[in-house]
Amino acid sequence: MRVHKLTLAALAVAAGLSLTACQSDDDGGSGGAAQSAPSSVPLTSSGASASSGAAGSSSDSGQNSGGSAQGGGTKSGGTDSGSTNSGGADTAGGAGSGGSGKAGKCRTDDLQITASDSTIGGDPKASVTVTLKNSSGHDCVISGYAGVDLKTDSGTVSAERVSQQSSVTAVLGSGKATYFPITYPFNKTGGTGVRITGLVVTPPDETHPVTLNWPGKPSLPVTDGSGSPVEVGPVGSAGQGG
Incomplete structure (x- = not known):
């Protein structure tokens, strides 16, 4: 009887150890799942990259817009509001004043x-x-x-x-x-x-x-x-x- 009880006790201990091992394995899997969370880092990195790309696009757009604005300023200053047209009109008007030929x-x-x-x-x-x-x-x-x-x-x-x-x-x-x-x-x-x-x-x-x-x-x-x-x-x- 005593031997039978010891055997049963041994089996119980073994079963408990086996259960603990299973739980440990399950925890390891859970830990693996938890560790797999860094796999979301590429998503974050990818999102940052996309955000960076958007910023770069915005920067490029700003530069392009600025270049366009500068180009428009050059045209406006050099052609539309430049001294050539204004001076030409004044000169034509003067020589027209003086150029009117009135003696x-x-x-x-x-x-x-x-x-x-x-x-x-x-x-x-x-x-x-x-x-x-x-x-x-x-x-x-x-x-x-x-x-x-x-x-x-x-x-x-x-x-x-x-x-x-x-x-x-x-x-x-x-x-x-x-x-x-x-x-x-x-x-x-x-x-x-x-x-x-x-x-x-x-x-x-x-x-x-x-x-x-x-x-x-x-x-x-x-x-x-x-x-x-x-x-x-x-x-x-x-x-x-x-």
């Missing part, structure tokens, strides 16, 4: 003024033609009557305007000339009369005169003031030499 008035300093005798034989009155030549290098506008004074040994005689002739406004090109006539009575008596010593011409719309040598008849007749006056025609009313 200013002919000033005394713009003109070369000369006088010549243009008397035609048999006419009751003598005449002198005054030439106004534009020597300024640019166009200028001239119109109206010049001021004309004859200097004499008895004082100054101012010419009167010929009222029946109208004034014409003209653009006088550089190097071009226009003319106006002076008509006057001259001494036919053989006496000295009133000697003419000079001619003073003031261009239209000017206050600066030019004094010229008198090219015409030497003297005016002596009158009581009721005689024929010295007269001046408007600019453009006489041709060259007459």
Whole structure:
């Protein structure tokens, strides 16, 4: 009996050891399963890689976007808002302002003024033609009557305007000339009369005169003031030499 009990006890111990071993094996399997958790690390690594790739894509996208923006800035600055277009418009507008071709008035300093005798034989009155030549290098506008004074040994005689002739406004090109006539009575008596010593011409719309040598008849007749006056025609009313 005692032997039988020992045998049973031994079997019980063996069974317990076997059960423990099985449990140990099961725990090892569980531990293996627990250790297999690191197999999820590649997933995490893969997710990080994907996230990194997304970040890289975002960075690339940002760089591309930035490059595109920089390219747009260059175009805008260089073409659309650059000084070439703006300057071209200003320049076109200026030279259009200045480039409009509107000429200013002919000033005394713009003109070369000369006088010549243009008397035609048999006419009751003598005449002198005054030439106004534009020597300024640019166009200028001239119109109206010049001021004309004859200097004499008895004082100054101012010419009167010929009222029946109208004034014409003209653009006088550089190097071009226009003319106006002076008509006057001259001494036919053989006496000295009133000697003419000079001619003073003031261009239209000017206050600066030019004094010229008198090219015409030497003297005016002596009158009581009721005689024929010295007269001046408007600019453009006489041709060259007459």
